[in-house]
Amino acid sequence: MPSSAILLIHCPDRRGIVAGISGLLYAHGANILHADEDQDNDLGLFFMRIEWDLEGFALDDTAFRREFQPLAASFDMRWKLAYSAVRPAVAIFVSRAQHCLLDLLYRHEIGELACDTPLIAGNHVDAQALAGSYGIPFHHIPVDAGNTAEAEARQIELLERHAVDLIVLARYMQVLSPEFVARYPQRIVNVHHSFLPAFSGARPYHAAYQRGVKLIGATSHFVTEALDDGPIIEQDVVRISHRDQVHDLVQKGRDLERVVLSRAVRWYLEHRILHYAGKTVVFD
Amino acid sequence: MPSSAILLIHCPDRRGIVAGISGLLYAHGANILHADEDQDNDLGLFFMRIEWDLEGFALDDTAFRREFQPLAASFDMRWKLAYSAVRPAVAIFVSRAQHCLLDLLYRHEIGELACDTPLIAGNHVDAQALAGSYGIPFHHIPVDAGNTAEAEARQIELLERHAVDLIVLARYMQVLSPEFVARYPQRIVNVHHSFLPAFSGARPYHAAYQRGVKLIGATSHFVTEALDDGPIIEQDVVRISHRDQVHDLVQKGRDLERVVLSRAVRWYLEHRILHYAGKTVVFD
């Protein structure tokens, strides 16, 4: 895989955006690997993800930002620049269930997830052994009604110390405070065990069973202040039948949850997710 | 296909149900073609669908009912007996969109749906030509805020005259009155263009687009008094992306709607659907 740069952009739709960017890149020797441009017609927005090979590209990060800034300003762009060689730091929060955590750790180990994993934090100790077997420091931070602020202070201290870019809630069954969430906008990814917006909140498999749906789902999303209401990144479903009791839904759901969450994490790490208007564009 | 009888049963779970039924059938020469027995552990309920070949079976309908009644009473069964050779009468209600109607008519024509179709009723005239091309009487019954009772009276008159068993709402965009619904319990099937319980009510594709879901769905269900809240019969979904605008969702959704509705109708006609506790068992 070549070392590459990725630019994510959205801005009001106007003539000349692609020409401006590709012209700038070409002038400095970029070889474009992938590019994808689309629109939201209703909102008059333009989206772009462009990735180019750094081999032979003349500009370093500082120089590129200096050159690109006037163009970005002229089109009123919101943009994010990233490099495939820079591995984001990911923290994983977990409670008792470990299927999502294990899935992430194994994918990380075999190279599917290009990140560092400096820390795992659990409000229970159950995942400590698993974290240890993958050589990742585990921090036991119990949370109860009385100590939320203190627990979050400890979490934040860890996140800051390790310069964490992304927080993954791998079936972390605690609600984060608005202050915590506000501190990490579009940087906390959760998996909810239903096909949102159906069955938000607690015990979604029980609710799905009661309602008699014929498919169950899982949803990965950015965490915002409103519970289970953040921008959706990925969803998937699996068929159930009348033979499936609640514990069968839980079992089938585990397979969905880990796949849906790991895709979201991978896409985040590959800089494929663009966030706007309460939803996401995922460039594939 | 042999001419067969189908028995659908549910009752409190107890020893001896299968032995009782299969013993009775065997004593009169039945050859069982398919049988499926399951339970709802939470509610302590037993479900059964059993189908047997009528070739060589000694009991006619009256005799079977007389023989079976004591057994059914002793197990406190709710049961329904049907015959594959008896074609139910199906009425289709439609508004402007015709994709579901066309799908049903074509499936009927080629033998996928073993029913008679004595009437199509539309609150608009759009479907008249299509009904005509398949040789089915079309009744234009306009509905507006002021004439609901009168329109339903006309509909009921038609349904009674043709001894209709099942009413299929093939994207019929009107809400039926509680009185109408109560008259046909578990005999009205609707298709809603979302993955219920998400996006019930009006304009579900717009709502799905706004929320930014990654899959859209369709749901066929029995109609009950509460809007979009009846027992679900079938659901399916299709993946969408940021490239799909609302009209793309509408287009992709049409393919879901017709498949999900036609499956529900076919299963109804094959006596595969058992209704209890606000949900369905679909014997496959």
Next chain:
Amino acid sequence: MPSSAILLIHCPDRRGIVAGISGLLYAHGANILHADEDQDNDLGLFFMRIEWDLEGFALDDTAFRREFQPLAASFDMRWKLAYSAVRPAVAIFVSRAQHCLLDLLYRHEIGELACDTPLIAGNHVDAQALAGSYGIPFHHIPVDAGNTAEAEARQIELLERHAVDLIVLARYMQVLSPEFVARYPQRIVNVHHSFLPAFSGARPYHAAYQRGVKLIGATSHFVTEALDDGPIIEQDVVRISHRDQVHDLVQKGRDLERVVLSRAVRWYLEHRILHYAGKTVVFD
């Protein structure tokens, strides 16, 4: 929908392709609606589909071709230019089964397929009534072992007379001669009722049943000289169980076939399919 131009390109991968094209477009006032660029790393190929609004674009077809030609030549491009306002002419070939034909005709009627449909040709008369109900001329051209050349001559005469762009084999159960196929390269689309390359050739549902597969599929593909071996455009599958006999596979398969074929036709008409090295790129 705006009136737009679409350019499909593939060429050896080199620096400056995107900049060259987008610069040219911008210089003449194009507003890019969608663009997608990718690579085949193994073969060192670059692919692009770019669509721009013709509103405000300064070049007509002749002028654009004149301007673009030198650029295309310098990058050794293979390219195709199309306009959303130009409706391709599509001929449909059919035998007895009509589910794919009906599906195409209905989609055409409601605007999903932006084409003209000057003719339907059948080697049986079964589809004549259906063609008539949609107002499309039907030509009965019987085919048997002795008259293939003559039948194809009649077909070619019709295709030429109506300047047909695309021939859709909607479950047309005849093998076309190599000469016929060579005359319409990448312009004949077929649907095969299996998940190719499994079960190519005759009676794929029977073969699938014998083998005991757990999913059945359908495949739409360009027709080439080698039977069922042309570039695949789309595939889909559906789950089957031991309860499904061959006629159930046939029934479930019909739903796959029509969806898989109609997607291929729509993508062709939207100029989303690029063909190279025996396979396709489908820009979504």
Next chain:
Amino acid sequence: MPSSAILLIHCPDRRGIVAGISGLLYAHGANILHADEDQDNDLGLFFMRIEWDLEGFALDDTAFRREFQPLAASFDMRWKLAYSAVRPAVAIFVSRAQHCLLDLLYRHEIGELACDTPLIAGNHVDAQALAGSYGIPFHHIPVDAGNTAEAEARQIELLERHAVDLIVLARYMQVLSPEFVARYPQRIVNVHHSFLPAFSGARPYHAAYQRGVKLIGATSHFVTEALDDGPIIEQDVVRISHRDQVHDLVQKGRDLERVVLSRAVRWYLEHRILHYAGKTVVFD
């Protein structure tokens, strides 16, 4: 979960089978939990899986077999009796890739797979650490062209010593000898990384990429003498696009392989798989 007995039966279809079995069970106090009866019309075969609660059932294993034998003989049944409380012994064979092994071990740990796992055998040492972290003895048995017989002798010695019921090939990249296979009929489950019968043999992802299919698959099956030709137990597929290179297929395929293999193992352990005529019935 109650302690239950499961009976799997197939025999020529005749009247009285269900009545005979359910009558016998009822006479001894069985409460039927699930039952499913079906037919293969072409072959005139009857299939049944019946599961009953052992609570209150009067017959122990010996007594039941004695009572049931005459009935079975009179219907020419092939049958298998199992108990949910008896945990089969499963051996896992592995090479270098560990995603399937890890998946099985985790599912076993959390109770999804009701078996004992006395041994893991690898022709490479890569999986030794993983086996150790789950506390399962690992045996390194190198295999090369010259020592196949010797290696299989060591494997067989281990399998016999641990009274292994099922051998799971969790991406074990060696071909077993006909003698080995014949020793364990319908007791070796493999996962092949394609949608069989397409792309049997070596390097299926490369072959799929070359052919340009739009979905890739994985297949779990019983191992027979003919390579990749045994009765299929489960299959699943995932969509790919032109953006996916071979390594992307490998990555997406891993998620399929583990799910498809673990379902086969679970169904085997739950006595849901019936084998006949080169294919399987999976009772769900």
